[in-house]
């Protein structure tokens with residue numbers, strides 16, 4: 038039995054917190070990081086007699102996600118009680134949706150080039166989040182602030198077959214949810230979490246093996262590692278003639294392994310029943326169309342448009358659209374310059390080195406970086422100076438064109454000046470000249486470096502190289 042004869046069959050269940058100001062069934066705020074148990078009321082604590090009221094905004098955002106992910110939207114759906122007794126859920130049931138979800142039968146294109154393919158989304162339903170348990174050395178505490186925070190659960194078809202597939206899907210999904218303002222998808226704050234269902238089968242087979250669920254993974258890298266580990270673990274059991282158990286496991290980031298949590302619950306364990314305290318959820322076609330009209334341009338379409346409109350390469354366009362704030366910064370800056378390709382270069386290779394915030398928080402005014410791209414494009418400065426100007430702007434704002442003038446940073450493009458520098462350099466570096474003439478072409482680089490230093494980095498590098506070659510071939 039060879040590992041390479043098997044393929045994992047993977048389906049994901051992604052929970053995304055919706056970007057609403059208040060909880061899904063009450064008016065408590067959804068703010069992250071408040072002191073424990075300060076954002077709660079009888080409804081989200083599940084006190085007897087408290088009644089839920091569905092948050093309209095949560096439904097709108099869930100429909101927005103459904104439309105952006107090519108789903109059908111149900112004009113009639115309903116909420117259900119999912120019963121389970123767990124300490125982070127004071128109500129002892131969660132309001133979710135079982136047989137009639139809000140969105141169904143969607144999918145999205147993920148990956149690029151040869152890896153590009155369409156992954157089906159079976160359903161998207163709304164539900165409430167549970168509280169958070171805080172384990173200390175000798176006690177467990179509960180924080181109910183997260184009880185009742187609105188979530189969507191996005192369930193994919195079992196159509197992913199590797200850790201990379203899952204990573205591609207999650208990245209594409211995250212971009213769409215962020216772009217549409219559905220969720221901020223901050224994994225470090227738990228606003229995007231992923232459960233992985235994985236089984237193994239012989240390549241070419243259509244059957245499904247025994248499925249294991251890995252719960253609540255909170256980073257894309259961990260999802261990929263958990264899948265790689267789990268596929269191998271399942272193979273090792275099968276290879277020894279063993280049987281796999283349907284079970285729920287967790288990923289331990291410090292060991293890189295998955296660990297058994299419990300035997301898998303079956304649907305009947307949850308004793309689903311239609312939520313008696315909420316009416317059926319009814320949406321008109323007009324409601325749905327209004328939400329569809331307000332959808333922003335989606336990442337793939339935007340990347341294609343940027344490629345066409347600005348002549349930038351697809352890979353760069355994809356980086357730019359991966360963060361909507363970065364994309365709007367780029368497009369705004371591009372209105373100030375006729376050199377969008379140079380602008381892209383300065384943005385992606387220089388400016389992004391100084392930005393580690395998510396979403397992108399520009400440390401330099403868009404007009405400034407556009408002005409530098411223009412000066413680079415018209416030859417006023419060379420690329421070394423352009424890069425230095427970007428770095429200096431990160432420390433504090435100034436007018437780059439005026440600074441180039443007052444500090445004499447303009448590119449030297451005068452043939453005579455450069456010729457003089459070249460001749461001086463050749464006189465002072467006889468050994469490098471001899472090396473070059475003996476076929477060591479690398480010596481030219483060194484000579485160019487010396488000459489560039491003599492001009493304080495201001496020479497036109499193309500012209501400099503041209504003149505060097507001219508003189509040396511004489």
Ligand SMILES: [Zn+2]
Pocket residue numbers: 060063064065076077078079080081082185
């Ligand atoms: Zn509340």
